[in-house]
Amino acid sequence: MGIYLTTIAIIFTVMLAGIVVDRLYRLFAMKHPKLGPFRKQGCGSCSCHGGSCDAPPR
Known part of the structure; x- marks a missing residue:
């Protein structure tokens, strides 16, 4: 009983x-x-700054 408790x-x-x-x-x-x-979407959650996150990196 002790092990159970x-x-x-x-x-x-x-x-x-x-x-x-x-x-x-x-x-x-x-x-x-x-x-x-x-975190909210668009608040630094990805590496793109000011652009679309779907855009390919330059």
Whole structure:
């Protein structure tokens, strides 16, 4: 029974830790919009500056 409760506690702790990390990352992404996958399209998400991203590089 002790192993069962320990396993449940470990799984619960890992799940809560994942939620905390996700929220911290979202706060970081809001403060630094040019970094990470939560950036808006056209805000430095590709290497083209001022042109179309579909245009071939010069």
